[in-house]
Amino acid sequence: MSDQARFQWPVRVYWEDTDAGGIVFYANYLKYFERARTEWLRSLGVGQNALKESTGGMFVVSETSLRYLRPARLDDQLIVTTRVLEQGRASLVLVQQALLFSEQATPVPQGLVAENEKNLRPETMPILCEGQIRIGWVVAQTLQPARIPANIMKALQ
Amino acid sequence: MSDQARFQWPVRVYWEDTDAGGIVFYANYLKYFERARTEWLRSLGVGQNALKESTGGMFVVSETSLRYLRPARLDDQLIVTTRVLEQGRASLVLVQQALLFSEQATPVPQGLVAENEKNLRPETMPILCEGQIRIGWVVAQTLQPARIPANIMKALQ
Amino acid sequence: MSDQARFQWPVRVYWEDTDAGGIVFYANYLKYFERARTEWLRSLGVGQNALKESTGGMFVVSETSLRYLRPARLDDQLIVTTRVLEQGRASLVLVQQALLFSEQATPVPQGLVAENEKNLRPETMPILCEGQIRIGWVVAQTLQPARIPANIMKALQ
Amino acid sequence: MSDQARFQWPVRVYWEDTDAGGIVFYANYLKYFERARTEWLRSLGVGQNALKESTGGMFVVSETSLRYLRPARLDDQLIVTTRVLEQGRASLVLVQQALLFSEQATPVPQGLVAENEKNLRPETMPILCEGQIRIGWVVAQTLQPARIPANIMKALQ
Numbered sequence: 136m137s138d139q140a141r142f143q144w145p146v147r148v149y150w151e152d153t154d155a156g157g158i159v160f161y162a163n164y165l166k167y168f169e170r171a172r173t174e175w176l177r178s179l180g181v182g183q184n185a186l187k188e189s190t191g192g193m194f195v196v197s198e199t200s201l202r203y204l205r206p207a208r209l210d211d212q213l214i215v216t217t218r219v220l221e222q223g224r225a226s227l228v229l230v231q232q233a234l235l236f237s238e239q240a241t242p243v244p245q246g247l248v249a250e251n252e253k254n255l256r257p258e259t260m261p262i263l264c265e266g267q268i269r270i271g272w273v274v275a276q277t278l279q280p281a282r283i284p285a286n287i288m289k290a291l292q
Numbered sequence: 293m294s295d296q297a298r299f300q301w302p303v304r305v306y307w308e309d310t311d312a313g314g315i316v317f318y319a320n321y322l323k324y325f326e327r328a329r330t331e332w333l334r335s336l337g338v339g340q341n342a343l344k345e346s347t348g349g350m351f352v353v354s355e356t357s358l359r360y361l362r363p364a365r366l367d368d369q370l371i372v373t374t375r376v377l378e379q380g381r382a383s384l385v386l387v388q389q390a391l392l393f394s395e396q397a398t399p400v401p402q403g404l405v406a407e408n409e410k411n412l413r414p415e416t417m418p419i420l421c422e423g424q425i426r427i428g429w430v431v432a433q434t435l436q437p438a439r440i441p442a443n444i445m446k447a448l449q
Numbered sequence: 450m451s452d453q454a455r456f457q458w459p460v461r462v463y464w465e466d467t468d469a470g471g472i473v474f475y476a477n478y479l480k481y482f483e484r485a486r487t488e489w490l491r492s493l494g495v496g497q498n499a500l501k502e503s504t505g506g507m508f509v510v511s512e513t514s515l516r517y518l519r520p521a522r523l524d525d526q527l528i529v530t531t532r533v534l535e536q537g538r539a540s541l542v543l544v545q546q547a548l549l550f551s552e553q554a555t556p557v558p559q560g561l562v563a564e565n566e567k568n569l570r571p572e573t574m575p576i577l578c579e580g581q582i583r584i585g586w587v588v589a590q591t592l593q594p595a596r597i598p599a600n601i602m603k604a605l606q
Numbered sequence: 607m608s609d610q611a612r613f614q615w616p617v618r619v620y621w622e623d624t625d626a627g628g629i630v631f632y633a634n635y636l637k638y639f640e641r642a643r644t645e646w647l648r649s650l651g652v653g654q655n656a657l658k659e660s661t662g663g664m665f666v667v668s669e670t671s672l673r674y675l676r677p678a679r680l681d682d683q684l685i686v687t688t689r690v691l692e693q694g695r696a697s698l699v700l701v702q703q704a705l706l707f708s709e710q711a712t713p714v715p716q717g718l719v720a721e722n723e724k725n726l727r728p729e730t731m732p733i734l735c736e737g738q739i740r741i742g743w744v745v746a747q748t749l750q751p752a753r754i755p756a757n758i759m760k761a762l763q
Contacts, residue, residue: 151640153312155310156507156592173618183681208655320633330464341523350627358671
């Protein structure tokens with residue numbers, strides 16, 4: 136799979152993200168991955184709150200499987216990548232990685248990431264955390280599984 | 293005001309609560325205070341989720357003013373106290389403190405706190421954080437301020 | 450495996466734990482599991498902060514694999530279970546579950562859980578979330594993997 | 607004080623930030639303010655982790671006083687402002703505001719904020735939360751108060 140198909144989103148490590156071990160608290164990678172998924176969906180024209188109000192449905196996370204390979208520290212600049220591994224009628228499996236862009240260096244402007252993603256060359260960055268996330272479409276009121284709406288399926292192609 | 297009027301709730305410091313400074317991240321005292329307020333209300337027979345479903349109303353926090361005096365560390369056992377400072381028709385002001393019960397010592401069973409609170413002698417414990425929290429009653433759907441329901445007012449007497 | 454071998458720890462759902470879907474934010478189950486592991490270790494005489502100071506080592510999470518089966522809501526009372534699946538020289542794999550003890554009901558005193566765990570009958574409670582967590586022993590300063598100290602190995606038997 | 611003197615930082619509302627009331631959990635504004643302070647310091651050449659390693663000192667929060675005026679929701683785009691109210695030898699008082707830039711609209715590129723801050727016209731945006739934060743300089747090892755290093759004082763002028 137080519138790099139162009141991987142959506143990239145910058146994440147900065149703040150005090151709130153760290154723990155007394157001096158590193159990013161492992162549960163927070165799920166938050167980083169969520170932010171990147173949200174921005175990936177937004178980049179495809181899929182706004183989650185707007186969708187919930189218009190369709191009464193939403194994505195929920197049903198499975199997460201993560202490996203924590205290297206620690207990140209306060210002020211580190213990360214890049215989080217997202218790509219689709221499997222696409223079903225009611226759920227998606229995504230592969231996500233948190234990469235170390237630079238240790239405590241200057242920020243990556245969000246615009247830059249969108250425009251020049253090939254230049255970022257994520258394949259050269261150390262992998263901090265990686266995993267698979269399954270998200271399923273549900274009726275917001277009942278949380279019952281349902282088919283992903285056609286316009287979202289189309290946007291995901 | 294006598295000690296009996298102060299509600300006490302034990303809180304343990306876990307990894308999730310700490311930051312890279314090796315101490316409890318200051319924003320987390322707002323979570324500790326929220327837990328203690330919730331249990332104080334529950335002890336008065338006020339269940340927040342049940343209320344939201346039966347009355348369509350809920351308490352929201354409108355002002356917080358906290359001073360951070362001493363740090364807490366991983367495994368410390370804290371006691372959080374709650375008492376009413378002002379009681380109005382649409383809002384309450386509470387005084388809350390996080391006290392250091394013991395550093396990394398044996399837990400305080402929740403039952404003990406309820407039954408023997410005089411024995412805990414909070415006046416002898418170092419104050420870690422203290423402050424005032426204003427909570428107001430609102431209509432859940434619109435978030436507009438409203439009068440606190442009569443049965444809650446009565447429970448708070 | 451008998452129930453006695455499963456450590457149980459009560460967890461209450463507060464506002465801080467929920468998200469705009471009205472349910473517990475999935476990443477927070479990692480926090481619940483962490484609290485239960487910490488209390489399980491403490492029940493075996495293993496205090497993590499004390500250990501870090503005495504041995505210079507600590508457990509870190511290296512893999513998490515979770516399935517989210519049913520939602521939990523504000524005020525729900527959960528029981529989190531922990532048992533050892535694999536025990537190696539440098540790491541452990543634990544199986545953990547979050548069970549629904551009661552919806553918005555009276556709290557489970559922590560003492561009760563420790564003393565009467567058979568009475569709680571976790572096998573009758575709906576499973577909200579379950580998964581496997583691998584924790585490895587590392588040198589705190591360098592985060593390099595190391596052998597689990599002998600006294601901890603013994604306590605885990 | 608002119609608008610140019612207010613540092614501005616964009617913050618997006620994600621699932622992790624919301625609670626079961628459907629709005630941003632109030633404690634999370636302290637996180638938003640922390641991110642904006644960190645980026646304000648970084649814009650002045652002050653990297654907190656680098657400082658901790660080079661000087662052995664760090665800023666800690668000693669007082670927070672916040673008012674929550676209007677709720678923010680999932681996908682809302684906020685702007686957080688920071689300006690210095692008081693500057694002492696050992697501590698600073700900052701005024702911070704979270705403003706509603708747009709509800710669920712297109713993101714504000716971080717570059718734009720830095721370059722065109724006058725165009726953003728924060729004075730026209732609804733205030734969601736505002737408050738004062740006191741941060742003090744301490745010796746990281748002992749957490750004892752100390753004088754803010756001269757190069758930081760100079761950067762803050």
